[in-house]
Amino acid sequence: MGGQSAGQICADQHDFALWEKRVDALMVLCSGAGFFTVDGLRRALEDMGEEAFNTMTYYERWIAAINQNLVETGAYTLEELGQRMDEIAARGPTYAAAQKEAAQENPDTNGPSHA
Amino acid sequence: MPHDHHDHDHPHDHDGLSPSGHPYRADNDAPLSYWQRMEIAVRELMIEKGHLTADQVSAQIDTMDARSPANGAAVVARAWVDPDFRARLLDDAGAASREMGFDIGPLHLIAVENTAQVHNLIVCTLCSCYPRNLLGLPPDWYKTREYRARAVREPRAVLREFGLDLPDSTTIRVHDSTADMRYIVLPARPSGTDGMTEAALAALVTRDSMVGTGLPRQP
Numbered sequence: 001m002g003g004q005s006a007g008q009i010c011a012d013q014h015d016f017a018l019w020e021k022r023v024d025a026l027m028v029l030c031s032g033a034g035f036f037t038v039d040g041l042r043r044a045l046e047d048m049g050e051e052a053f054n055t056m057t058y059y060e061r062w063i064a065a066i067n068q069n070l071v072e073t074g075a076y077t078l079e080e081l082g083q084r085m086d087e088i089a090a091r092g093p094t095y096a097a098a099q100k101e102a103a104q105e106n107p108d109t110n111g112p113s114h115a
Numbered sequence: 116m117p118h119d120h121h122d123h124d125h126p127h128d129h130d131g132l133s134p135s136g137h138p139y140r141a142d143n144d145a146p147l148s149y150w151q152r153m154e155i156a157v158r159e160l161m162i163e164k165g166h167l168t169a170d171q172v173s174a175q176i177d178t179m180d181a182r183s184p185a186n187g188a189a190v191v192a193r194a195w196v197d198p199d200f201r202a203r204l205l206d207d208a209g210a211a212s213r214e215m216g217f218d219i220g221p222l223h224l225i226a227v228e229n230t231a232q233v234h235n236l237i238v239c240t241l242c243s244c245y246p247r248n249l250l251g252l253p254p255d256w257y258k259t260r261e262y263r264a265r266a267v268r269e270p271r272a273v274l275r276e277f278g279l280d281l282p283d284s285t286t287i288r289v290h291d292s293t294a295d296m297r298y299i300v301l302p303a304r305p306s307g308t309d310g311m312t313e314a315a316l317a318a319l320v321t322r323d324s325m326v327g328t329g330l331p332r333q334p
Contacts, residue, residue, distance in 0.1 A: 002240025002291065006264040008276065016252065019151045022158060024252070025175035029167055038244075038295060045242055058243065058258050060150040067157055076160045084156035088147075095151045100159060 020059040036069035044068045187249035188320035195304045228301040236327035237298045238266035244292035246299045277328040300327045
């Protein structure tokens with residue numbers, strides 16, 4: 001990456017989508033809670049290889065790195081993740097529709113106020 | 116490995132750019148992507164297992180949204196008017212920023228000073244390490260492959276693209292940020308600003324002048 005040749009720098013700027021801000025928040029909170037270090041995240045990012053840097057967006061790489069570190073730490077299992085992602089896919093076709101409903105069986109743990 | 120999956124359905128091509136040459140942006144009404152599902156799943160699992168709360172996530176986003184380059188500008192303006200503070204800033208930028216009430220977190224923050232002979236430029240060649248506690252989230256261009264690759268290869272050409280054509284006699288120092296070491300540029304105080312208040316000076320300090328891709332505004 002650093003030192004390679006590359007094209008003109010795109011100066012466009014956009015606001016971050018909610019899911020991107022949440023990835024950022026997860027990164028800060030999970031590292032603050034000791035689940036991983038920033039070094040751990042960077043190791044995961046580097047392990048992805050050049051392909052990921054060409055095909056994935058910035059926060060896509062970050063959530064992949066966060067997830068990898070959390071699974072390695074044992075915060076949850078890959079099986080739990082896969083099962084949950086399948087459930088989420090069944091909830092609805094868009095990011096907004098796929099959020100957990102506020103009145104589901106776990107009233108203590110749902111309802112992100114930024115939905 | 117999560118990134119072995121290729122069933123996310125972003126319409127982007129190999130460069131991640133739209134036909135008009137702009138990066139695609141994720142939005143809330145686009146079809147739910149693989150990685151968005153992962154974000155939801157990770158967040159829900161972490162909350163359900165008691166590792167995080169939903170309120171923490173919301174509060175963190177609010178904190179993030181509240182940060183802006185005005186924080187860094189206040190630090191720079193203080194350094195311009197207070198030589199003792201400037202010395203402390205160059206000695207330990209984190210401690211000096213905390214003096215002003217800015218939470219820098221555990222990372223090391225290093226201020227690099229522009230002078231008549233030296234211009235400093237900040238990059239993170241691997242990802243996007245950035246003095247976000249003082250400047251907010253990094254601009255998109257800071258995270259682009261183009262900026263990260265070229266800032267260390269041809270910084271003068273990069274600076275020209277930002278409208279900064281420095282003479283060959285100016286030494287350019289490029290600082291590559293690391294996971295726990297961030298840089299902020301202390302730009303040179305513009306001429307013609309004698310007698311200006313600290314607040315008026317802070318208004319001259321742009322985000323880009325603290326990254327090194329720009330200079331402060333002239334009064």
